[in-house]
Amino acid sequence: MAPMGVEKDKKDGVGEDAPKNGDNKKPEEEATTIVTTANLAADELEVIVHPLVLLSTVDHYNRVAKDTRKRVVGVLLGTTWRGRIDITNSFAVPFEEDLKNPLVWYLDHNYLESMFYMFKKINAKERIVGFYSTGPKIKENDLQIDEVFRRFSSAPVFVIIDVRRRWRG
């Protein structure tokens, strides 16, 4: 499945640098993102995340969830062409979840739709291609969030963007 694929690929490339029990680590101020390209062998799909998206996501995280165990979620915008997805833009979406019960969560649909409508005025070519979360891990409710995004995209990609600073290297 595409969303899982991206997440898996990312983990292969990046996750090893971070400790496995990273969830409890306090995110540091100058967080960095590492994901850039994910090659999905199964679908022959190439997903390219442009730098602006990485910077926006770190920014989004620092605004909303810095120094907490919360994650942030947002919309990925871009274009799809011949099995290549270019994620060129993104925007934050109000999102809340119960840390103890991940099946209790809230994503502001109205906000999402209004914001997409606004972005389309600036660039009509960009479509919703998926969503991001700052993870750092995939969660049970990501499948449900994926369902939400299937209203906007037939095969939404899910990219976990790790905003934590790298401990090694």
Added chain:
Amino acid sequence: MAPMGVEKDKKDGVGEDAPKNGDNKKPEEEATTIVTTANLAADELEVIVHPLVLLSTVDHYNRVAKDTRKRVVGVLLGTTWRGRIDITNSFAVPFEEDLKNPLVWYLDHNYLESMFYMFKKINAKERIVGFYSTGPKIKENDLQIDEVFRRFSSAPVFVIIDVRRRWRG
């Protein structure tokens, strides 16, 4: 006046690298931005433009006005504290102007207000602190645009972000 000040300061630091007749030069693909900090001696005001804003502006330009003589205009969001303005975020605004008669222009007020309302939901602390244009020069109608922004900010800053690639250096 603050807006002029920022523009002037930027020119001092950056404008000399670009040819004076730069308007007619074709903007190149990998445009770069150079403005980062403007120190305004007159008002003892410090304006700091964060990297995300520079990247977003180049992106906005490349989407809308690449390979044209047009410029793009957007809103600068941030915080003001003790004479220091931190420009931490921005968004594009639909803007059109007659290249031959700069007094004929259109800026989408409704879009601006809706978008600001949306951004406030994600970060309530950020206010409208001014506006940007990709210039590369100050124009007659910038004073009129400044008037629009005075509805949202008592002293809006105007930052020209030069998206052209540097020819020298």
